[in-house]
Amino acid sequence: MRRRDFLASGGVAALAPVLRLAGPLRRAAWLLVPMDDGQADHLKAYGVIFRALERGERAEWLLNYRGGAFLLPGSSAALRDATLTGVTAEPVDDAALVAIRAEIAQTNAEAVPLEKAPRVAVYAPPNAAPWDDAVTMALNYAGIRFDKVWDGEVTGGGLARYDWLHLHHEDFTGQYSKFYLNYSGAPWLTEMVELNQRMARQAGFPHVPALKKAVARGIGGFVENGGFLFAMCTATETLDLALAARDVDVAAAYADGSPMEPDATARLDWSLALAFQQARLEQSPIAAVFSDIDGHQVNSAGGRQPLGSFTLFNFSAKIDPVPTMLVQNHRQVIPDFYGLTTSFNRNRLKPGVTVLAEEPGSSWVKYIRGDRGQGTWAFYGGHDPEDPQHQIGDLPTDLSVHPHSPGYRLILNNVLFPAAKKKELKT
């Protein structure tokens, strides 16, 4: 799965051999998994598609058709899976399929073949609770298999085994999300500090910020070499800060024994970062704020902005299938949700970054993507789409009561994105 040689070399043609070989399935050979309001469980639908790909079946993603529907061969395994999970799947015969394809051809829609289940990794410390990360929750709920990786795997080159990597609320500046002073003594923080310091010692780094910079470089290299990176919450902002701060001390004294360099902001090398540029660092070691990249500044005294709603952009499915895939949804306007990094100030985005969702009338955007080397990345602000305020110690989100969550759908779009068949990008 490499970017720039991307999508559908012909969605229909790709599935034609399956259709021809299907024999008895000819008359009701297909299952249409609608993703509009007719779907009983939007989130589990992604799992059904993922597992079909794992079984070696092929699928199509019908972009902008019925909320971004999926088409599967009508195999008994797919039908069984959909039934067990409560996912709506409509039998479609060849005649109906012809009509669907005609509609797709005539509208701003496209059929993208999905070929192979991506190998998925989630970056998380070994003691991370399964309910502390929206992506882990979404993957668990949808039944999508993944491996957990951490610093050792990243610095040891282990990411090469994966197509897709997720980061959540990790702090790649190595400052423990800047909770160190405000939550001193809290058991969870003590455990986090000990775990990271032990890892840094084992890996031969003098302190945690040095380790995390190396990890950030490893992740940057993963993207350069063709990986798909999806990051949320603080991981977005701190990954870029750690990359840009390759030769600068941006960490507080409690993290590495020396304070942030006085001219650190000026010395950041933004050419190394993926998404952002010209950000100003937060100097105070006490404020749980990293820079002015985040538009909402949830932990900034006097600077915190209220939550609104964000709107997904419409793209041309035939010309821009990549962003189109990432914004497939049955809702265009989605309630916003806080995270340590909630959004991204527009004036801090690098040229060439594609905005996928924004809050109209505000100076920030919510969801962005871009390319680096042979790979691609997507950043989504906020912590948990169904827990807008998210405070430490909140009860875990139970996705079985949010099966239609449009915010979570955006996460799962990213998981299936690497499964799309490659072709040359048109834009």
Next chain:
Amino acid sequence: MRAIAWPALAASLLVLAPSLAAQQPEFERAFELERRGNHVAAAEAYRRLLAGNPADPNVLLGLERVLTELGRTGEMAGPASEALRAQSADPVLYGLAVRAWTAAGVRDSSRRLAERWGRIEPGSEAPWREWGYAALARRDRNEAKAAFLAGREQLGRPEALAGELAQLATVEGNYAVAAEEWHHALSENPGYRASALSLLGQVPGDRRPAVLAALDGQSDPALTGVASALAARWGDPLIGFRMLDARLPAGQEGAALLVDFLEELRPLSSRDAAQARGRTLEALAARTPASRERWLAEAARAYTEAGDQMSARRLLAQVGDAPGGAPTLAAAAGGTLVSVLIAERRFDEAERRLGELRAVLDPEEHDRLRRDLVRGLLGADRLDRADALVADDSTVEGLALRGRVRLLQGRLGEALTDLNAAGPYAIDREDATTRAGILALLQVLDADSAPGLGAAFRALQRGDSAAAVRQLAELAATTPPERGGAELLLLAGKVAAAGRDSVKAEALLRGAAETPGTAAAPAARLELARLIARAGRRDEATALLEQLILDDPRSAVAPQARRLLDTLRGAVPGA
């Protein structure tokens, strides 16, 4: 530190409000720009106004607000200094300057300004409080603490700024210091009690004993009052009462602390809370002779709720002995006595007393007690008497209760009528759910009378689940599956499972599951899967659930089966 307000904001609004009526057009323009969110232009407009009058507090506060919005509070230092040069005796300007220099991180200047301000307003805590809060706005607790301590030293009073220092120490987890500071703060101003409770109430579980010990260790009844309230909030109301009782001062001061504690207990519904409420009310009665009978009657009721009939009786005797008590008080005491008698299973006496109280009791209270009596009679298997007491009750609760009486009597036709009439809303949700299940069973049985079923429900009522299971299974054996036999087997299986007889439960549920075409079959398969899952046989439960869904994806139990599958797979919390 969210609980700590920023007085500067309030100050700015207070100053701004009277000026709006008399402001000049330039000021109006600046304010309008600010209101529209055009903060950059507003800042420039305010600056232009300051060129003419550098000490205008309204303009300065406007500039401060927009610079805060822009994240440029450091730029306030210049205008603030200019203002002080022009008008060096205005406390508002000092407040502004202290905030500006603190925001700029220049601690020495903040201190010097606070000292100068202090000389203008001798004895005032405001300069130090302003400095400290400005430091907190920057999340710099060390500077805030330094500001408050400097203020205390300057003012020469050990209790000065105690509330602020108490809040800081609490947030930092230094509970010994926090207790001492709260002691000073509460001595100065009892209004700090709410802040103390709010902040200390958030302390993590493992630190709570240390907090209680530190507060109690101050030997200050007011602080012990805080500790006892915290103990109640943290689930130990009786410990809270004992702590308070040990340090309770005599007279009105003690009574006030008891009333405060009572307020903490009111929202709590546990037996311990009811017991603590009874003891608190009893202690209050001893300290307030004028209201003694009222508190004793309430205490007796609390003891009844706690199941402590002996204490309730002891107090009711005292209320009864009181000469010239108010009629409403006598009625309340009488009602409590009826509750005590029901709890003691002295139903005939309870019914007689209730009859005597009919004229004086509030009708709703009378109905409530009558239903309590009916429930007691049901438990004692005195169905005829219970039936007589609800015969004329046409409220939804009464109908639900009458349906239950008739079910236990085996009068299924009448039970069905009453339960249907009660509808889905009577009593609580759990009761309504149970009632819906019973209704479903009665509808499929389609019989006017079934003494055997009544006997089985009576056994259940007594808590004899083994007898209930046996009777239900016997009844099922003589009833065709499609005429209710399957439902009876399912019910027997559920009762056996609830009674932890998993072997019998599994056999019965399998029997119900193998009744093709009945509505009970999928429900029995689901219950069987639950039983097997609880036994740790996850794979078997998973296979069972999958087959259940695949056989009938549209079954009413399919969503529950999917939910259980998710739980078994760890796909949702609670696995």
